[in-house]
Every structure is written in structure tokens, then in C-alpha cells.
Amino acid sequence: xxxxxxxxxxxxxxxxxxxxxxxxxxVTFVAGNDSLTAIxxxxxxxxxCYAGIGVDGxxxxxxxxxxxxxxxxxxxxxxxxxxxxxxxxxxxxFCALSETEAYExxxxxxxxxxxxxxPAEPTFWDVIGRSFGS
Numbered sequence: 001x002x003x004x005x006x007x008x009x010x011x012x013x014x015x016x017x018x019x020x021x022x023x024x025x026x027v028t029f030v031a032g033n034d035s036l037t038a039i040x041x042x043x044x045x046x047x048x049c050y051a052g053i054g055v056d057g058x059x060x061x062x063x064x065x066x067x068x069x070x071x072x073x074x075x076x077x078x079x080x081x082x083x084x085x086x087x088x089x090x091x092x093x094f095c096a097l098s099e100t101e102a103y104e105x106x107x108x109x110x111x112x113x114x115x116x117x118x119p120a121e122p123t124f125w126d127v128i129g130r131s132f133g134s
Contacts, residue, residue, distance in 0.1 A: 022106035025049035025071070027093045029113045036089065036115050037080040038062040042071040044106075047097045053081055054090040086116025 026041040029051075040062070042049040048070040052059045063070060063079040071077040091113050096105035 022047065022095050022104070024106040024109050025051065025093045025095050027051050027091075027109075029091060031113055031115045033086070033116050034084050035080050035082040036084060036091075036113060037078060038091075038093075039076065039078045040071050040093065041076040042073055042095055044095055045073040047095050047105075048072055049077075049093065049095040051091060051093040053092075055081075055084070059092070084115045088112050088114050 023043045026043055028039040030037040030039070036053060038051040040049050040051050050070055051062045053062065054060075060081065062081055063077065089112065090110065092108050092110050094106050094108040
């Protein structure tokens, strides 16, 4: 399953006025059966861009457990978060001067992305059967 900036489901559009003149990252999320890949592009000429995912009540930054750097100005970075249970996850993305200096950053973007297959829709006969107690 592929979500891109053209899809309102996974990546909102770029706002016209960003604080500190930062643009948010261009992020494409590619969902698998138990993984989510973030392809993060930093459209700014400085700083770094990040994407995060909410798992078990906490936020995990894509790539936090890897030695690879996040994308600096003009660069693109691809990283996969694996071992996810099927379901809908909250994702976020933003660009900032550094990982620890988040006071000067773009507005964060939030969205939901499905990992794994969507639940099956009940058929007409499933609905009829339930209404008659079977």
C-alpha cells in the first residue's frame, strides 16, 4: 500500500506560512503487512527532517535505532519500521534545526496510515444472518 503527498490519507499538503520559514518534509509512507517505510525528503536548505509513528502509547522516530542520518537540506532518506501489528497508526513529520532544537521547526504534520490488510467488510448475508440471530 503506497501513500504519497497526493493522498490526503497519509500526507497533508504544505502550508503556506511556516514558522521560522521552515517547510515540512515531503514524506511518502509505504505500508506492508507488518511494516511501514517512510521516504522523507527535506525541502529546506538546512536542518533535518523526521517522521515518527505512535506505537504502544509512545512516539518512535523512524531511524532512531539505525546509524543512518536523517535527511539534511535537500536530501532524501528511506527507513522502515518493522514488526508492526496490523492496524491504523498515527504518524507525524516535521523539519527542524536539529533533533534537540525543536523550537525552530516547521509545523508538524499528523495523519493515520494503515499497516496490513484492512478488515473485511461484512457481506449482505453476514448482516442478514446477524439480524435473524444466526
